[in-house]
Amino acid sequence: MQCIDIGVNLLNAAFNEDREQVLHNARAVGVSPLIITGTTIRDSMEAQRYAAQHSGQCYATAGIHPHNARLCGSRTIEQLEICSTQNEVVAIGECGLDYNRDFSPRAIQRAWFEKQVELACAIKKPLFLHEREAFEDCYQILKQNCTKGTKMVIHCFTGTEQQLEKYLDLGCYIGITGWVCDERRGAQIASLIKRIPTDVLMLETDAPYLVPRTLKPRNSRNEPKYLIHIAQQIARIIGKDLGTLAAETVKNTVTFFDIPLHISTDSE
Ligand SMILES: [Zn+2]
Numbered sequence: 235m236q237c238i239d240i241g242v243n244l245l246n247a248a249f250n251e252d253r254e255q256v257l258h259n260a261r262a263v264g265v266s267p268l269i270i271t272g273t274t275i276r277d278s279m280e281a282q283r284y285a286a287q288h289s290g291q292c293y294a295t296a297g298i299h300p301h302n303a304r305l306c307g308s309r310t311i312e313q314l315e316i317c318s319t320q321n322e323v324v325a326i327g328e329c330g331l332d333y334n335r336d337f338s339p340r341a342i343q344r345a346w347f348e349k350q351v352e353l354a355c356a357i358k359k360p361l362f363l364h365e366r367e368a369f370e371d372c373y374q375i376l377k378q379n380c381t382k383g384t385k386m387v388i389h390c391f392t393g394t395e396q397q398l399e400k401y402l403d404l405g406c407y408i409g410i411t412g413w414v415c416d417e418r419r420g421a422q423i424a425s426l427i428k429r430i431p432t433d434v435l436m437l438e439t440d441a442p443y444l445v446p447r448t449l450k451p452r453n454s455r456n457e458p459k460y461l462i463h464i465a466q467q468i469a470r471i472i473g474k475d476l477g478t479l480a481a482e483t484v485k486n487t488v489t490f491f492d493i494p495l496h497i498s499t500d501s502e
Contacts, residue, residue, distance in 0.1 A: 236264050237265050237437055238266070238487040239260070239458040239461045241411070243270070243271050243273070244292070245277050245280050256458065259459045260459045260461070267292055269491065270284060273298070274302050278294065281294035282317055294322050296317040296325075300332040300337075300346075303343045318357060325359055325362040325387075326359050327361055327389070331368035333368040351376065358384070360386065361380075363376075369397045373401070386405065388409060390409055398430070402434070407486065408434055409438045410435065410437060414427065415448040439458050
């Protein structure tokens with residue numbers, strides 16, 4: 235069985251001691267390839283370099299997380315564009331809006347989000363989107379700026395039923411994390427998963443963040459290998475066989491990111 239983790243912060247310092255081992259452990263349970271999330275210019279470039287050194291095992295996104303929007307400058311988009319011409323870079327992001335933390339002023343977040351949406355449309359790359367408590371503005375920016383045919387995934391979707399419907403109407407794919415394993419915060423997502431069409435669902439850990447609460451024993455750090463645990467939980471919720479869910483989400487992922495379907499795990 236193969237699963238693809240579409241959101242791993244693999245260059246995070248939490249993995250500095252054992253990054254290669256984390257990648258190996260994920261492959262050993264069938265979680266491969268990994269898509270490494272870029273959140274600044276610097277770590278997008280690092281993610282691309284790491285992916286180039288692990289060809290076929292890792293891909294990368296290139297983008298500015300809304301938290302980091304205040305750090306953007308006159309060369310940001312140009313640098314992102316250069317980074318995204320590399321073969322390993324499969325999407326622009328993560329970009330979007332985060333009104334939960336407000337680490338960057340909202341107007342600044344919106345401005346840099348729009349620029350990244352325009353870039354993705356211009357170079358015909360998918361968008362890897364982050365939206366937290368900012369649905370209305372995020373939806374409007376996508377609706378007004380996305381050209382037809384631009385692929386979008388709402389990573390770590392945690393919204394309401396109505397928001398889900400509107401994102402689906404826009405043609406968005408939906409990324410689900412271990413948030414769904416949280417019996418308190420995740421109850422709403424669990425109830426909505428059945429409403430996500432089979433052909434737009436994708437899986438992610440958001441490691442090292444969002445350790446699934448149902449993991450036993452519970453690790454303090456999330457890892458891509460736990461994607462299997464998340465997939466099991468989702469399969470249970472929607473009443474589907476795990477292998478079928480894995481195969482469907484892999485198909486969606488390779489189509490969305492335009493990556494080759496190559497099943498390779500260390501257990502082979
Ligand atoms: Zn995010």
